[in-house]
Structures are given as structure tokens and as C-alpha cells.
Amino acid sequence: MEERYDSTTVEQKWRRLWHERGTNSPNLRDAKRPYYTLMMFPYPSAEGLHVGHAFAFPGVDIHGRFKRLQGYDVFEPIGFDAFGIHSENYALKVGSNPIQLIPKTIDNFRRQLSRLGLMVDWRHEVDTTSPEYYRWTQWIFLQLYKHGLVVRKKAPVNWCPACQTVLSNEQVIDGFCERHPDVQVEQRSMEQWFFKITQYADRLLKNLDWIDWSESTRAAQRNWIGRSDGAQIDFTVADRSEKLRVFTTRPDTLFGATYMVLAPEHALVESLTTASQRAEVEAYRERVSKMDLVTRKSLKEKTGVFTGSYAVNPVNDARIPIWIADYVLAEYGTGAIMAVPAHDERDFDFAQLFKLPIIRVIAADGDGADTPLEAAYVGPGRLVNSGRFDGQGVAEAKPGITAWLAERACGQARVEFRLHDWCISRQRYWGPPIPMIYCDACGIVPVPEKDLPVVLPPTDDFRPDASGIAPLARVQSFYEVPCPQCGAQARRETDVSDTFLDSAWYFLRYPSTDRDDVAIDPELTKKWLPVDMYIGGNEHAVLHLMYSRFITMALKDIGVIDFEEPFKKFRAHGLIIKDGAKMSKSRGNVVNPDQYLEKFGADVFRMYMMFLGPYEEGGDFRDEGITGIQRFLEALWRQVRELDVTAKVSDGLLRATHKTLKKVQEDLEGLRYNTAIAALMSLLNEIRRQGPADRFVLESLLLMVAPYAPHIAEELWEALGHTTSIFDARWPAFDPALTVDETVELGVQVNGKIRARIVVATSASEDTILAAAMAEPAVQALIAGKELKKKVVVPGRLVSLVL
RNA sequence: GCGAAAGUGGCGGAAUGGCAGACGCGCAGGAUUCAGGAUCCUGUGGGGUAACACCUGUGGGGGUUCAAGUCCCCCCUUUCGCACCA
Numbered sequence: 001m002e003e004r005y006d007s008t009t010v011e012q013k014w015r016r017l018w019h020e021r022g023t024n025s026p027n028l029r030d031a032k033r034p035y036y037t038l039m040m041f042p043y044p045s046a047e048g049l050h051v052g053h054a055f056a057f058p059g060v061d062i063h064g065r066f067k068r069l070q071g072y073d074v075f076e077p078i079g080f081d082a083f084g085i086h087s088e089n090y091a092l093k094v095g096s097n098p099i100q101l102i103p104k105t106i107d108n109f110r111r112q113l114s115r116l117g118l119m120v121d122w123r124h125e126v127d128t129t130s131p132e133y134y135r136w137t138q139w140i141f142l143q144l145y146k147h148g149l150v151v152r153k154k155a156p157v158n159w160c161p162a163c164q165t166v167l168s169n170e171q172v173i174d175g176f177c178e179r180h181p182d183v184q185v186e187q188r189s190m191e192q193w194f195f196k197i198t199q200y201a202d203r204l205l206k207n208l209d210w211i212d213w214s215e216s217t218r219a220a221q222r223n224w225i226g227r228s229d230g231a232q233i234d235f236t237v238a239d240r241s242e243k244l245r246v247f248t249t250r251p252d253t254l255f256g257a258t259y260m261v262l263a264p265e266h267a268l269v270e271s272l273t274t275a276s277q278r279a280e281v282e283a284y285r286e287r288v289s290k291m292d293l294v295t296r297k298s299l300k301e302k303t304g305v306f307t308g309s310y311a312v313n314p315v316n317d318a319r320i321p322i323w324i325a326d327y328v329l330a331e332y333g334t335g336a337i338m339a340v341p342a343h344d345e346r347d348f349d350f351a352q353l354f355k356l357p358i359i360r361v362i363a364a365d366g367d368g369a370d371t372p373l374e375a376a377y378v379g380p381g382r383l384v385n386s387g388r389f390d391g392q393g394v395a396e397a398k399p400g401i402t403a404w405l406a407e408r409a410c411g412q413a414r415v416e417f418r419l420h421d422w423c424i425s426r427q428r429y430w431g432p433p434i435p436m437i438y439c440d441a442c443g444i445v446p447v448p449e450k451d452l453p454v455v456l457p458p459t460d461d462f463r464p465d466a467s468g469i470a471p472l473a474r475v476q477s478f479y480e481v482p483c484p485q486c487g488a489q490a491r492r493e494t495d496v497s498d499t500f501l502d503s504a505w506y507f508l509r510y511p512s513t514d515r516d517d518v519a520i521d522p523e524l525t526k527k528w529l530p531v532d533m534y535i536g537g538n539e540h541a542v543l544h545l546m547y548s549r550f551i552t553m554a555l556k557d558i559g560v561i562d563f564e565e566p567f568k569k570f571r572a573h574g575l576i577i578k579d580g581a582k583m584s585k586s587r588g589n590v591v592n593p594d595q596y597l598e599k600f601g602a603d604v605f606r607m608y609m610m611f612l613g614p615y616e617e618g619g620d621f622r623d624e625g626i627t628g629i630q631r632f633l634e635a636l637w638r639q640v641r642e643l644d645v646t647a648k649v650s651d652g653l654l655r656a657t658h659k660t661l662k663k664v665q666e667d668l669e670g671l672r673y674n675t676a677i678a679a680l681m682s683l684l685n686e687i688r689r690q691g692p693a694d695r696f697v698l699e700s701l702l703l704m705v706a707p708y709a710p711h712i713a714e715e716l717w718e719a720l721g722h723t724t725s726i727f728d729a730r731w732p733a734f735d736p737a738l739t740v741d742e743t744v745e746l747g748v749q750v751n752g753k754i755r756a757r758i759v760v761a762t763s764a765s766e767d768t769i770l771a772a773a774m775a776e777p778a779v780q781a782l783i784a785g786k787e788l789k790k791k792v793v794v795p796g797r798l799v800s801l802v803l
Numbered sequence: 804g805c806g807a808a809a810g811u812g813g814c815g816g817a818a819u820g821g822c823a824g825a826c827g828c829g830c831a832g833g834a835u836u837c838a839g840g841a842u843c844c845u846g847u848g849g850g851g852u853a854a855c856a857c858c859u860g861u862g863g864g865g866g867u868u869c870a871a872g873u874c875c876c877c878c879c880u881u882u883c884g885c886a887c888c889a
Contacts, residue, residue, distance in 0.1 A: 216807050216884090223806060226888065248889060261889090302887080332888045339889085345804080346887055418888050538807095541884075575883080582883095611827070613816065617809085625815060625828040632827090634841090675817070678826035685826090688843095747822035752870060754822055790869055797821045802869045 001719045005637040007601025011711040015114065023725050024076070025121045028511055028524055031073035036528045037064040038507055038567070040536030040544070041079040041126070044102070044109040046090050047590065050583055051609070051621050052576040054116060054593040058606040058708075059573050059615045059673065060535045061118045065707040066668045067533075068119070069731040075528060076119050077510040079126035080106050083134075084499035088430035092463060098430045099458050102129055112594070117602040117710050119727070124513045128502035134432035135453030136509065136519035137502055140551065141424075142435055142446050147558050149196045152444070155423055159188040186290050192425035193434060193495070197550045201225055201417040203564075204549055213570040214616070220541040226418025231402045233338065233411040235260065235311040238319055242268060244311050247333030247416055250343065251405070252397035255386040256361035257338040258351065260311045260322045261304065263330035264288040272322055274308025281305055281324065288326050302327045302350050313338075314410045315401070316387060325350060333416050341376065348376035361385050362394060422547065424498040429462035429471040431496030439483035439490035448484050454492070470494040504547040507531055507566060508555075525561060534567040541572065571671060574618020576609075583621075591621055603709035604630050610673040610708060632681055633712055636705065639687060640698060640716045647692035655741055656686040657697045661734035664704045673708070680704055695720070700732050747798040748773045750782045758799075766793040773799040 002009075018024055026034075039060035042053060061076065068074040082102045091098040106127060113120070126133050144150050161183060197204075205225045208218045230249035237244055244260060262269055264285045273281045284305045304325030311322050327346055328337055341351035341358040351358050360373055362381040369384035383389045383397050392400060405411025425434065433454040435447035447454055457478045462471045472478055472494035483490035511528045512521040530552075536544075545567075552566040575582070578589040596605045608629040613619035660683040667676035683701055687693045693701075699720065706713035706726050717726035740762050746769065748756040756776040760769050770793055773779060783801060790802040 219807060220884065223885065228888075230889080246889080250889080327887045327889090329888065337889045344889065346889075349887095416888075538883080577882090580882090611815085619815075622815070622828095628827040631842095638842095674815090675826080678817075681826055745822085749822085749870070757822075792821090792869055794821055794870095798870085800821080800869050 001641060001715075003641070005634050005712065007603060007712070010715045011117065011601050011603070014711045014714045015117065017714075018725075021725070023727065024119045025123055026073040026075050028075065028528065031075075031527065033072045034528050035064075035067045035072035035074045036511075036531045036533075037067065037074060037076050038510075038531045038534045039076075039078060040534075040540060041081050041503070041506060042109065043081045043084065043086060044105040045086065046094075046101070046105050047585065047592075048105075048108050049112040049593055051578075051591040051593050051596075052583060054596075054605065055576045055609045055612075055615075055618065056535070056537065056573050057113065057118055058116060058609060059671070060533075061116075061120075062606075062610065062668070062673060062707040063533060063535065063671065064119050065710060065727060066731075068727050069703060069706065069729065071730060074119065075124075075511065076121060077124045077126075078113065078118070078120045078122075079506055079510070080109065080128065081499065081503050081506070082106060082127060082129045083431045083496075083502055085426075085428060085430070088428060088462070091430075097458070097460055097462070098129075099456075115597055115602060116593075116606065119710070124510050126506055126509050126513060128432075128499075128506065129430075131453045131455050132516065133506075133509065134456075134502065137432045137497065137505070138435040138447070138452050138454060139449060139519055140505060140555070141497065141501070142449060142452075143558050143560065144195060144554055145436075145446055147554070149199070149554055151194050151196060151421070152191055153194060154189045155192050155194070156187045157190050157192075159186045161186060184290070190427075192423050193436075193493075193497075194421040194423050195550070195554075197422045197546075198417060198419055200550055200553050201227070201419050203553060204419075204546065207549070207565055211565050211570070212568060214572050217538065217541040217545065217570060217572055220538075221546060224419065224542045224546065228416045228418075230414060230416065231398075231405065231411055232334065232414040233314065233405060235313060235338065237272065237322070238310040238312050240309070242271065244268065244322070244336055245334045246336045246338045247414060248338055250340065250398075251401045251411070252383065252389075252392075252394050253340040253343045253361050254313065254315050254338070254401055255383075255389070256340040256342045256359045257313055257318075257320060258341060258357045258359055259320050259339045261325045261328045261337050261339050261350070262307075262322065263328045263335040264324050264326060265330040266324070266335045268336075269307065269324055272307045272309040277306060277308035281307060284324065291326075302346070302353060304350065304354065314405065314408065321356070323354075331420065332418070342373055343376055343378055345376045345378065348373075359385055422498075422500075422550070424501055425495040426498055427470040427495055428464070429456075429459075429496065431499060432456065432502065433472065433478075434493045434495050434497050436493040437481060437483060437490050438493070439486060439488060441488055442483055442485040442490075445483060445485050445490070451484070456496070470496065472496070500543055500547050501551075503544055504551040505555075507534075507548070508552075508561070520555075520560060529561070530563050530565060531567045532569065534570045535573055536570075537575065538572040539575075545570065571616060573615055574613070576612075576618050576621050578621050580620060596623065596626070600626060600630055601711070603712050604633060607633070607677060607708040611677045613674055615671045615673050629677075632684065633709060635684055635688075636701070637712070637716065639684065639693060640702075640719055643695070643698055643720070644692055645695060647694050649692070649694040649697055650690050652741075653686055653690040653693065653697060655738050656683055656690070657700050658734045658738035659740075660704065661700060661732060662736075662739045665731070665734070668707065676704075677708065696732075702726065703729060703731055744796055746773070746796075748776060748779055749798060749800040750779060751803055752800070754798075755779055755782060762796070764795075766795065769793050769795070769799060773801070 037060060039057055064074045064076040087098045087102055091101050128134060205227055208221055228249050230247060231251040232245055232247050235244045302325060304323050307322045307324060309322045310319045312319060339347040341347040342360045343362055358373060361383060362377060363369060363384045364379055364381040380394050383392050389397050389401060402411060402413050433456055435452060435454045437445045437447060439445050457475050459475050461474055464471060479492045479494055481490055481492050508520050511524040515521045548566050553564045555561050556564040578591055581587055581589060583590045608626045611629060660679050663679045664676045702713050702716050713726050742762060743759050744762045745757055745759050747754045748758060756778040758772045758776060760772055770791060786803050788801055792800040
């Protein structure tokens, strides 16, 4: 072998050999111990990989390689999430077409990814923009449609009057259009396709209790689903027949309702508005409707107007005014609330602003029924000013008042969710066409499955324009189609579907990419799914992961698959930032890994990225310590080169090796890559200190290094005389008896301060340890002639003496 | 505002309630070398000492404990996510 380690030669050689030998491609049908490890597939941006990718992907790869060394048949696929607005905007910017552009950016990504030395099975790559893939995306849409999980309904969208087009929330900046900074974005209502994810709200919530996911991710999902337990209450409208239904989580505060508020869009506003208030109410509604969604939700000061009508509180017949205000949202609950300013911060603000009465109905300890309120009190307490419920605690009164209302048929318990149905329509070009057809005679007709895919037609006219409808609505040859039912001239849906739909099922496709007749091969799917380990960024903690769970549940109910949670285990890797800020093109702080791969090689770079900090935390990118890893691998190289096969290993070094095997194995299981690498460095230091190493010690070290630095590990493994891949070898089992030393050093504390150190046999009894500790001169000097109040011996740790 | 996480040397970071700062970078001194690089050895939180001893130290303030970076209470700061969800 060469005298010096040259990463370029070694890495090229092994990338070639892996490819030629199919090292990274398990036999999916015959695998005995399948293990599916999944990394979130990238969006192939034109800029290529950044160091965040070079942190995330190797982290998954290390896990996969470790599992493989443990004897699993590991399937580690990758693909490209290449549809979507980013690609489309980029294409617009450079004056090209995504159909030509995307294959180039994917090629570049593929090149960079393979340079990282991932154990990826490239034979199962997916590209969401290829018709072979999105054919099945459309198929899934149709399955959901057939099973009643798809509805068409009106929904508000952001509308830019200057662009004359729909904007995504990301394109609205402080209420103004991204491209027209002085044009206010408006709200418009359009017919769109929705997936009924809300039907699954409770199941999505409940399963969070048992799936093995990071707590922070589960918390984010719970938050997003936002289950609220409360009650719906019907108020009659004074002197009229209408009823006003509200949702509240605080039925216990019903006696404190001093006014009602409807969302400006509420259906009853028109009829409830009295003649004298009409002009004012209409002006107000007009103003609110022009406001875009983002701005409206971020207003500091609440606004509102009185309708002129009054409602009657069912519990005490109090007449209270009905207002409309922007702080009540039409899409949540019933779009109407009872306002209890004494015990709700928002209602309190509003009541102060408009001088509405505030009645305390909950008293905290020490408060009386009339103790004035400086702010809304939302804590626990006892009911006051609440008639026959006075004195009850909040927890008791909630069901109590709800039951009272139910008996009188003017209320009942109710659960609300924050989660909305998933709008999947996009009035854009770069996505899979939604496979629906509108026929004047037959109505809405799904495209027959045999006609899939509905291919996205090539066109250079894909820029959103003044028509306000999707670009495909300008491609006549696309939208003109005979009705599949009656054959008459009909019209295709011209919206495309949300990119999140592409990524909500890609992991189901990977094993089945060889099948062009079904989306999901049942046998392979049974063998490989659900995914054993999924690792990705926490920025997808909510949407992507929620949608994936939903699609999986829906497909289970439809009978396509037989499990309902797609990812047995999910871990979020940390975020790599640069100079304290997120990397982004606009900040100009994106670090490209190519220069490092060039200079140091993939092994050094991978290992360095992992050494930077805890994998699940991420950190600030800096290259200052990279030479440390380089020195480590060079020293490892020298050790293998200098191996003396006749050498006899010392007891100390043998124990150090077993200790390291245990430590590194545990750290790998817990994704604590940084501390595992530290342990590997320590072992190499021990070899140099207590050497020489024998074959077992050195091979163990190589096997432990292999997940991090696979190329050099293969090279050195071969140098030791092996003819098969190191990844076909087995992770050595450590001997528990050898993971402890024969002697151990203990600190001796006197009154909490370390005063001496003693070396004792690891197996020494407490009495022996104590005697040794007390015999220390430094300890003697302190305790001589005094009485010990307490003696604590923690074997393996320390001795603590208290005077 | 709500939710999640985090504050430890010059830097990245280690520490099942048990000797704080593992491992690495950097820095200083030395060896080797014509020189540079590479390599090897030693040292490296702060104060203090000739050297020890000793004192002090994990954002701030209290507390529990023989023992607290770690547990409890209050406060400050930072990052991330969601933001009028009744």
C-alpha cells in the first residue's frame, strides 16, 4: 500500500468498485433481514448541494452502514423532489423551461451526492417530475377521490392585483406582493380541490402517543392538529327567530359573556345588521375583505363594528350586543364567539377598546366576586356571579354547564381542530396535472386509470398571467378532451397538485420502482415497509410528515397497504447555519461542499461534519477543525501500514478496544456521532501509547470507522488481506468483562471537596475502598481526631466523607 | 403571546446527581529537519505559587443533597416553529 494516504485515489477506486460489484444494492425480494433507512429526498436546486446536505445525508448514511455491519440488509434509496414553485420561478428567472432545466440540476445533484460516498441504491431512484412517477401520484388522487376523501370547495387565496395571479403565503411579504412591494395583496375566493385530512385528525393525534419520533416533532404535530375540547352553545337573537351558534373551550365562563362577535364573513351578518348600522357594517366588511390573509392575522390593534342586534344568553337571559370583528376567524369553530372579556385576553383588549362591560365570573384564591380586573384572568379558580354554579371549580363547571345546556337543547360538548383540510390545487404550471375532467352533461368526471398519466404538456408559455387561471388553461391541446363518460367535448382540470402530495408517498414507491404496472408492489411493500428509520430536517416536522401520515392512513383504509404509520422511527437532524444565520442565497452565506471534497476528500469531510456537534442539534459551520480529522485518518493509515502481525496486544489496549466498541455502538444507536468519533480518536491514541495493536484491535477500529469514512475503511480492510467489502463483515461484539479496567481511580471528598485520589481494584469492597481513602495522608490530616458524620462510597466513582 | 430547545475555556464541544472542560482546533515550549511542511513529546479555564498547596469557576439569584453543569423555584438571554384557533 501507498506510504501516504491520498483520498482522491482511494475514493475514486471504491466508488467504482461499489458500482461494479453492486455493493450498495440489496436484493429486495430475497433479503433476510430487511432494514429500510430513509433520508428526506432533496429539492434539486440550481445551486447544488450546500453543507447542510453534507451534514444531513451522511448522518443517515452512517446509520444505514452501521445497521448493515450489524447484519441487516439495508435499503437506502434517494430521489428528487423536483416539482414546485422554486424550480418554476428559477426557470422564469433564467428564461428557460423547467422541463429542460430540471434534468440538469438533477444530474449535478447526483454527481455531488455520489461524491459523498452514500450507500445509496441508485437503481431505485425516483424523480417526482417524471411521468412514470407522477402517473401514480395522479392514481393516488383518484383512489382518494373514489373513496370520498376529496372535495371541491371555495377557499380564500392571496390575490395580487398587479400580477393578476394567486400567490402562495410565502410570496406575501407583510401584506405586499413579493414582486410588487407597493401593491397590497387581496383575498379572493376560488374553487379548489381539498383532501379531507380533518377526518383523520383524531387518529393522526392519537398515534403520536406510540410512534417513536423525537418529542419536539410530535409536539409540533400536536400543536398543528390543535385539538380543543369545549362546547357549542346556541344563543337566540333577541326579537328574532335566528339562532347564533358559538364554539367555546370555556363553557364555565358563560355567565361572563358580555357581547358576541361574528367573523366579518359570517353568513348571518347581513340579516343581523340593523338599518341604522348597515352603512358602517358594509364599509367595514369591504375593508376587511380586501385585506390579505397574512396581514389580517398579524394586525396589532383589533377592529370591529356593532351590528345593531342583540343575542340572549341562554343561561341568564342577558341581552348582549352582537359585533363583527377581524379577530374572529370564519374558518375556525362556527365563525362566531361569545366574548368573555374578564377571562380571555383578546376579548379583554376588544372590550377596553370599545368600552364594553367586563364581568368577572372566575375568582382566584383571595379574589372576591367584585375584585377588579386589570387584565384578563385565565387561570384556575372558583365560579362567581354565576347563579347556581357559584363556588364550583373551573374543572367541575365545564362539564356541569355543558350538561345543563344539553338538557335544555341549547348546547353540547364539542371538539374542534385547528387542522384544516389540505388544499392541493395550485394555479401553476410545474406540477402534476390534477386528473379530473369537467363535462357539461356528466359534471365532474375522474380521468380513467387506464388513461394515466395525464402528461404535463411542454409549453414555453407557463408564466402566470392576467387571466388569473392556471397556465395550462392556455394550452388548448391539453384542456380540450372528450368526456370519458359521454364522449362529448369536455374540459380538463388545469390546476396542478401541491408538491407536498408528490413527497407524501415517495417512500412507498422506492422499493417498487421496477414495477410500471402498479404504484406499490404488495410483496415488496410488505417486506420493506413501514420505514425503519426516517431522518430529516425539522422544517418538515409538520406539513410533509403530517401529509405522509395522512396519505398512508388513507391508503390503508382504501386497502392498498396494511399499515397506517409510515415511519416507525423518525429523528430530526439539526440545522447547519453559517455565522449565526440560516444559510440562504439572499444572505450570501451558502457554503458549497465541493471545495472541501476536493481538498480533503469525502471521508474527512463527512467525518468532520459529524464531529462538528451533536447530529440532532446541528450548529454553526466552520472549517477550523477539519485538520484534526485529516490527521486522524492519516494516523490510522500509518497504523495499518505498520501492523506487525506477530505483535502481542497488551491487556490495557485490549480493554480499551472493548470499551470503545461498547461506547461507539451505543453512540451510533443514539445518533451521537460526535462523541463516537471522539472515542475512536481516543482508541487510536491508546494504540500509540499502549501499542502495538494486533489484528483484532486494528480491524475493530476499522469497522468502527467504516460508517463515517467508508472509502478509507475499505482500502485499509483490503490492505489487511480481505477480498470482500468491509460492509459484508460483522460488527465485533464487545466482551462486557473487558469493558472495565482492573483498577480504577477514585476521588476522595472531605466535606464536599476533593482532597485525594486513590487507585483501587475495580472489584474492591466498600470497606477496602473506605480504608484506603482514610489512609491517605491528605485525608488523615483533615479527619484526624474528628468524628465522621457520614461516609459515602460510590464504587467506581468516589468516596465522600463528611465531618 | 403559545409551543420546543439551548446558555460550559480563545473556538467546536464532553460529562447515568459522583473528580467539570473528554475529543478536536488553536496557542506556547521542546524534539526531528538545511529550511518549510509533516511527524512526535509536553503544557494550556481563571487567580495564586519558584514549584506545590490553596482559592475560584458551567447566564443571574435562591433551594434540595454528603455531592448540582445536571434536580426544584424565580429571573435574564438566544435560536427555532406557530402565531388573534375562542
